[in-house]
Amino acid sequence: MTQTPTDTPRRDEWPLWEVFVRAKNGLEHKHCGSVHAVDARMALELARDLYTRRQEGVSIWVVRSDQIVASDPDAKPELFDPSADKIYRHPTFYRLPAEVDHM
Amino acid sequence: MYTQAMDLIAKEAGNTTPATAEPEAYQREFDAKIDRGDFIEPKDWMPEGYRKTLIRQISQHAHSEVVGMLPEGNWITRAPTLKRKAILLAKVQDEGGHGLYLYAAAETLGVSRTELIEALLSGKAKYSSIFNYPTLTWADVGVIGWLVDGAAIMNQIPLCKCSYGPYARAMVRICKEESFHQRQGYESLLVMMREGTPEQKAMVQDAVNRWWWPALMMFGPPDSESVHSPQSMRWGIKRVSNDELRQKFVDATVPQAEVLGVTLPDPHLKWNPERGHYDFGPINWKAFWDVINGHGPCNRDRMAARRRAWEEGAWVREAAEAYAEKAKRRATTHPTAA
Ligand SMILES: [Fe+2]
Numbered sequence: 470m471t472q473t474p475t476d477t478p479r480r481d482e483w484p485l486w487e488v489f490v491r492a493k494n495g496l497e498h499k500h501c502g503s504v505h506a507v508d509a510r511m512a513l514e515l516a517r518d519l520y521t522r523r524q525e526g527v528s529i530w531v532v533r534s535d536q537i538v539a540s541d542p543d544a545k546p547e548l549f550d551p552s553a554d555k556i557y558r559h560p561t562f563y564r565l566p567a568e569v570d571h572m
Numbered sequence: 573m574y575t576q577a578m579d580l581i582a583k584e585a586g587n588t589t590p591a592t593a594e595p596e597a598y599q600r601e602f603d604a605k606i607d608r609g610d611f612i613e614p615k616d617w618m619p620e621g622y623r624k625t626l627i628r629q630i631s632q633h634a635h636s637e638v639v640g641m642l643p644e645g646n647w648i649t650r651a652p653t654l655k656r657k658a659i660l661l662a663k664v665q666d667e668g669g670h671g672l673y674l675y676a677a678a679e680t681l682g683v684s685r686t687e688l689i690e691a692l693l694s695g696k697a698k699y700s701s702i703f704n705y706p707t708l709t710w711a712d713v714g715v716i717g718w719l720v721d722g723a724a725i726m727n728q729i730p731l732c733k734c735s736y737g738p739y740a741r742a743m744v745r746i747c748k749e750e751s752f753h754q755r756q757g758y759e760s761l762l763v764m765m766r767e768g769t770p771e772q773k774a775m776v777q778d779a780v781n782r783w784w785w786p787a788l789m790m791f792g793p794p795d796s797e798s799v800h801s802p803q804s805m806r807w808g809i810k811r812v813s814n815d816e817l818r819q820k821f822v823d824a825t826v827p828q829a830e831v832l833g834v835t836l837p838d839p840h841l842k843w844n845p846e847r848g849h850y851d852f853g854p855i856n857w858k859a860f861w862d863v864i865n866g867h868g869p870c871n872r873d874r875m876a877a878r879r880r881a882w883e884e885g886a887w888v889r890e891a892a893e894a895y896a897e898k899a900k901r902r903a904t905t906h907p908t909a910a
């Protein structure tokens with residue numbers, strides 16, 4: 470079900486880091502791109518210069534790309550299709566009289 | 573556009589007839605996604621031709637952003653005021669950022685940053701013809717913002733909806749920043765035209781005269797000769813044709829030139845009420861291909877500048893690696909000292 474990280478960088482290349490930025494407090498960190506850097510500190514500095522030049526963020530996470538474990542795209546049907554037939558999980562499944570339908 | 577040279581590889585990429593070796597079910601699913609207007613993401617199955625074409629298109633685009641820093645960079649130390657210098661620095665820094673967003677998008681397709689940079693420095697990779705022209709006066713900086721970034725915006729907006737997710741997202745980010753580029757250029761020209769001396773006004777007109785035709789060439793060869801386009805359209809990595817974008821650009825620019833008080837150097841430029849568009853004169857495509865193939869006024873300078881920057885930056889890269897190594901060693905020998 471899972472894919473082992475395959476994005477191991479070339480030996481002569483600095484590791485790749487995925488960058489997540491929190492636009493403002495109250496919002497989650499959101500993936501916005503990636504940078505190459507020798508270490509975490511440099512990744513943070515580069516991410517700041519690259520992704521927050523216009524106050525796009527108040528907090529940055531960097532995660533080494535080869536540490537991310539992703540679901541296998543080929544497993545999409547097994548993973549995600551079963552929820553398609555569970556329409557009773559949605560509020561719209563329940564028909565109520567008009568007087569109380571705003572519930 | 574920034575990827576005009578894509579038409580050079582039309583024949584190479586032409587071996588993209590649905591690969592029979594690929595599992596047919598995957599191909600069908602891919603085609604269905606494209607038809608539905610879904611995005612393709614990095615780990616999804618994709619035809620080899622799609623992957624290769626994207627790598628070349630995105631990397632040409634990235635190289636163009638990076639080389640594109642050079643013509644304007646030429647004026648950073650000589651900007652007329654501190655304000656203009658700060659603006660130009662910010663603009664050029666953005667272009668470097670655009671290059672990085674795009675390199676990262678290309679890397680999701682399985683090519684390494686090192687290979688991409690090597691392809692540029694060896695002269696194997698192409699970049700937009702527009703950056704092989706010199707910036708002779710300060711007015712060139714304003715005209716580049718207005719016309720070159722203006723043309724780039726025309727081309728890039730449809731790419732925000734291209735079928736490859738990482739490319740589309742990079743374009744969204746880039747488009748948000750481009751509007752500043754165009755406006756700052758136009759505004760600086762406006763100041764020269766409205767408050768400048770006769771010499772300064774003449775300087776603006778001269779810069780417009782030199783950049784107009786190269787800007788129109790940015791959209792790439794005419795549709796009739798753009799063999800590459802139909803497949804890219806089918807794949808959703810090109811949304812609007814070269815000629816259509818060029819026309820859109822001309823139509824948008826003529827009124828802006830009027831407000832500015834400059835003329836565009838084309839005696840055939842005329843409103844055509846029947847078409848509802850401006851007609852314009854023939855483009856010198858031989859000049860265009862000369863520049864693409866390395867014979868523009870600045871091709872050698874641009875490549876030499878990129879190579880020099882890469883070589884002279886070597887010690888910085890080595891120092892960063894040595895420092896990271898040392899920090900790692902220290903952390904393992906004195907774990908508490910971190
Ligand atoms: Fe740009």
Ligand SMILES: [Fe+2]
Nearest residue numbers: 667721750753
């Ligand atoms: Fe720009």
